[in-house]
Amino acid sequence: MRRSGTDTKAAILAAARERFAAEGYERTTIRAVAADVAIDPSMVMRYFGNKEGLFAAAADFDLQLPDLAGIPAERIGSALVAHFLDRWENDEGLLVLLRTGLTNEGASARMRAIFAAQLISHVPPRHSAQAGLRAGLVATQMLGLALCRYVLKLPPVVDMSRAEIVDWIGPTLQRYVIADDPERY
Amino acid sequence: MRRSGTDTKAAILAAARERFAAEGYERTTIRAVAADVAIDPSMVMRYFGNKEGLFAAAADFDLQLPDLAGIPAERIGSALVAHFLDRWENDEGLLVLLRTGLTNEGASARMRAIFAAQLISHVPPRHSAQAGLRAGLVATQMLGLALCRYVLKLPPVVDMSRAEIVDWIGPTLQRYVIADDPERY
DNA sequence: AGACGAAGTCAACATGTGTTGGCCTACAAT
DNA sequence: ATTGTAGGCCAACACATGTTGACTTCGTCT
Numbered sequence: 001m002r003r004s005g006t007d008t009k010a011a012i013l014a015a016a017r018e019r020f021a022a023e024g025y026e027r028t029t030i031r032a033v034a035a036d037v038a039i040d041p042s043m044v045m046r047y048f049g050n051k052e053g054l055f056a057a058a059a060d061f062d063l064q065l066p067d068l069a070g071i072p073a074e075r076i077g078s079a080l081v082a083h084f085l086d087r088w089e090n091d092e093g094l095l096v097l098l099r100t101g102l103t104n105e106g107a108s109a110r111m112r113a114i115f116a117a118q119l120i121s122h123v124p125p126r127h128s129a130q131a132g133l134r135a136g137l138v139a140t141q142m143l144g145l146a147l148c149r150y151v152l153k154l155p156p157v158v159d160m161s162r163a164e165i166v167d168w169i170g171p172t173l174q175r176y177v178i179a180d181d182p183e184r185y
Numbered sequence: 186m187r188r189s190g191t192d193t194k195a196a197i198l199a200a201a202r203e204r205f206a207a208e209g210y211e212r213t214t215i216r217a218v219a220a221d222v223a224i225d226p227s228m229v230m231r232y233f234g235n236k237e238g239l240f241a242a243a244a245d246f247d248l249q250l251p252d253l254a255g256i257p258a259e260r261i262g263s264a265l266v267a268h269f270l271d272r273w274e275n276d277e278g279l280l281v282l283l284r285t286g287l288t289n290e291g292a293s294a295r296m297r298a299i300f301a302a303q304l305i306s307h308v309p310p311r312h313s314a315q316a317g318l319r320a321g322l323v324a325t326q327m328l329g330l331a332l333c334r335y336v337l338k339l340p341p342v343v344d345m346s347r348a349e350i351v352d353w354i355g356p357t358l359q360r361y362v363i364a365d366d367p368e369r370y
Numbered sequence: 371a372g373a374c375g376a377a378g379t380c381a382a383c384a385t386g387t388g389t390t391g392g393c394c395t396a397c398a399a400t
Numbered sequence: 401a402t403t404g405t406a407g408g409c410c411a412a413c414a415c416a417t418g419t420t421g422a423c424t425t426c427g428t429c430t
Binding site: 002004008039 | 377
């Protein structure tokens, strides 16, 4: 027994996350993942059943949104942006979902679930009747940012500093979450 | 000669656009496209050389941004949103690029070129030194909207009316394009 | 020491893919 | 009528992939 089973499983999962995030679902092959861990492809099947199983294990992702109640209302926008940036730069799960969610129906559904449930429930109750709308608007801006910065790598967006992003996009989220109507800030 | 050559080529291209937009690059097969047109797969090769060639032909897309000079400065944001919505709902090219740009390096590069060149050149010269930054911000919001609405199909975003989208996102673009600094509107 | 079970390897199958080259067929010009 | 040519079909190759089952190795427990 070279490795301890659970260790091997964890190593496979880590390699799979990297490959799914970098190449998407179809272009990621079981053989390549196995080669990354220097084992036989059949081991991947043993531990995860099939490719879909491996993907499901690699694609779980939690927004881990903080409790916004403790944050002054006028800083919610900035706090959200800062949190998302932190979250995405420390967890490949979001990249996996973004890259694959566009061709893989399962990933797409999971994305819907995450951003619907987790985001909607964190919109302050001030506009509870419009919680879905507000969360949706936030999703368009934040997913668009992730898309342009981490996947498409548009130069102007990649070159923006963290502070610039917070300064420019914070007020947008602020308006989406708490403004009483679209025109008012 | 059942069909007129150029007609066949056009039919293949139309079928390819639909399939690439719906399934992405890898999952779109030459055989399936050929079947859609009720033709032999080898004809696709004859007209487009190889799969990459077919994709390149299917993925050309032009923003066709109107001349913003004729629009009152305070309406630029709304005008941009409205134009994007029109453009996307009448041309599958954008969906092709979105679905494939995440796994296909060629599509990713073309996306960079389109949104860099075409968008940057249309940002009013008022902030020419920041043209890249402004265009990048606009791209994050508009691509995020397309992603959530047409690809991920997040329910709250799909359910938004055209007017709601313009009302909510117009002011955001307005600020990105012409605001003197992030905090001012 | 011997047996058991887990970790791991090997070889192979079935399938789907892009791609190729040869062959057929019908129209139009000579 | 002959011929040329362009549209179209067929069969096949070469290759990669997900997946399977049998076999081997090696540590551990009795």
